[in-house]
Amino acid sequence: MTEGWRAAEHCGDTETVRAAGLSVQTGAYELGGGHIMRIGRAWLPALLLATVGSATAARAATTWDYYSFTGVTHAVTKYQMAFAEEVLKRTKGELKIVVRPAGELPFRIDEAGKIAGEGQVQIASAYAGFLTGTVPIAGITGLPFLARTYEDLEKAYPTIDKFTKPEFEKLGFKTLFYFSWPSQNLFGINKPIQNAGDFANRKIRTTDPKQAEMVKRLGGSSVTLATAEVPVAMQRGLMEGVLTATFNLVTAKWTELVKWAWYANINIGGPNFEVVNLKAYNALAPEVRKALDEVAAEWGVKMTKEIAALEISDKKTLKEKFGIEVYDAPKEVIDDLAKRMTPYWDEWAQQTGPKAAEMLKEVRQAIGR
Numbered sequence: 138m139t140e141g142w143r144a145a146e147h148c149g150d151t152e153t154v155r156a157a158g159l160s161v162q163t164g165a166y167e168l169g170g171g172h173i174m175r176i177g178r179a180w181l182p183a184l185l186l187a188t189v190g191s192a193t194a195a196r197a198a199t200t201w202d203y204y205s206f207t208g209v210t211h212a213v214t215k216y217q218m219a220f221a222e223e224v225l226k227r228t229k230g231e232l233k234i235v236v237r238p239a240g241e242l243p244f245r246i247d248e249a250g251k252i253a254g255e256g257q258v259q260i261a262s263a264y265a266g267f268l269t270g271t272v273p274i275a276g277i278t279g280l281p282f283l284a285r286t287y288e289d290l291e292k293a294y295p296t297i298d299k300f301t302k303p304e305f306e307k308l309g310f311k312t313l314f315y316f317s318w319p320s321q322n323l324f325g326i327n328k329p330i331q332n333a334g335d336f337a338n339r340k341i342r343t344t345d346p347k348q349a350e351m352v353k354r355l356g357g358s359s360v361t362l363a364t365a366e367v368p369v370a371m372q373r374g375l376m377e378g379v380l381t382a383t384f385n386l387v388t389a390k391w392t393e394l395v396k397w398a399w400y401a402n403i404n405i406g407g408p409n410f411e412v413v414n415l416k417a418y419n420a421l422a423p424e425v426r427k428a429l430d431e432v433a434a435e436w437g438v439k440m441t442k443e444i445a446a447l448e449i450s451d452k453k454t455l456k457e458k459f460g461i462e463v464y465d466a467p468k469e470v471i472d473d474l475a476k477r478m479t480p481y482w483d484e485w486a487q488q489t490g491p492k493a494a495e496m497l498k499e500v501r502q503a504i505g506r
Contacts, residue, residue: 199425200233201259201417206246206267207364209238212388212447213440216316217262217411220436227428232421234260239365246363247271250412254309259417261310263410264318266345272304273489274496278405279345280482282475285402287445289504290317296499297408300492310412313429314437317407318382319448321348322400325378326371329397329462332470333477342367342379347485348403351478364389371395382406384444387451392459398452401466401474407441 203221207213214236221234237258244252249263250271269276277297278284284293298312305311321344323330330336337356343349349359360376364385370376371394379391380403386392411433418426455461466474482501486494 199231199421200235202242203234203236204242204244204249204252204258204261205236205238206249206262206264207239208389211238211364212384212444213262214238216436216440216443220432223432223436224429227432228425231425232429239363250275250305250308250310250410253412253414254305256309256414256416259414260313261412263412264344264406265408265410266343266348268410269346271308272301274304274493275301275410276345276347277493277496277500278407279347280485280497281347281351281403281478282471283482283500283506284405284504285320286405287317287319287441289506290405290407292503292505293500294408296496296503300496301410305412306415309415311415311418312408313411313413313418314433315408315410316437316440316444317405318409319384319406319445320402321380321382321404321406322398322402323378323380324386324391324395324398324461326394326396327377329464330378330399331464331466333474339378340376342370342376342381344380344406345404347481348380350481350485351403354477354481367391368394382448383451383455384448387454388447392455392461395461397462397464398455399464399466400452401471403474411437 203217205214205217218236221236224232224234242258244257246264247267247270249261250268252258253261253263263271263275265276266279269279275297278290278293284290294315302311323341325339325341328335330339333355336352339352339357341352341357341359342362343352343359344361349361352359360370362370367379367389368391371379371391379386379395381391383398386395386398418429421429452463455463482497483494486497
């Protein structure tokens with residue numbers, strides 16, 4: 138019985154009827170002021186339906202926070218917001234996800250895994266390069282010239298998932314879905330970089346410690362900055378270039394900051410793990426969790442496919458729309474850079490531990506490199 142019915146004083150003969158997990162007594166109830174309400178068997182379906190409906194409505198109060206490291210107007214943030222809307226629709230309003238763009242929560246970009254595992258947010262967007270401080274092996278695709286394309290990532294991901302899954306679970310989170318940014322290339326000011334020698338004495342913004350190691354080995358220096366911090370740093374001359382994707386350059390409105398673009402496909406920009414707190418995930422009603430999983434399975438594929446298409450179209454606009462000079466690295470330059478960086482792959486694995494060495498071996502086999 139609900140609180141309203143329990144408040145009524147029961148009087149007269151009764152019959153207890155159980156249905157839908159509830160127990161209701163038929164008979165007469167005095168509501169006060171001499172008013173009598175009789176509940177007969179014919180009333181029970183409507184009464185039970187109202188009671189079950191109230192329980193469902195109460196369950197609909199589940200609200201999650203979703204940490205994003207991109208700004209409110211960024212295309213990735215908009216995709217995340219659309220994901221939240223689709224989840225709300227598919228769960229019939231039972232799971233509301235609130236996307237928190239960059240700057241709305243007091244967390245650093247490299248804390249995404251930590252805050253999701255601790256339950257400070259229920260979902261967090263964790264770019265592989267930013268996740269390496271929490272789970273070092275998660276950033277294997279940041280090794281320069283190892284996984285260079287979407288195709289490489291697709292081949293490598295089953296191995297990545299096999300090795301990262303238990304590490305994530307130890308920290309209290311799991312991968313809900315992943316998407317990928319396009320291949321990472323170099324955009325900058327001053328003299329264009331076109332080969333290994335051009336990196337000397339140049340300061341470059343990187344998104345991964347392994348990219349930073351590449352820049353260092355080629356004679357330059359690096360800085361790690363959140364997306365929102367890049368424009369001011371570039372305007373103040375604190376760096377000469379950024380490693381990113383054309384898609385991000387355009388959607389983050391960095392096109393006015395750079396004069397040239399150099400394409401060598403240094404590493405693929407993924408996985409970008411969208412991770413979920415395990416306790417919060419497991420606490421969901423089975424049908425809600427099922428709907429969430431279904432949307433997640435669709436969304437990673439959707440985001441990756443559409444972002445890849447945007448990368449192609451955005452590259453075409455660089456020169457004619459933004460006046461940016463475009464340089465495509467020839468094969469011999471890419472081969473030279475890859476040859477220089479291949480020994481570092483094994484060094485990274487040795488420094489990161491036995492699992493990293495095994496993981497690297499399997500990823501190289503999967504990619505064929």
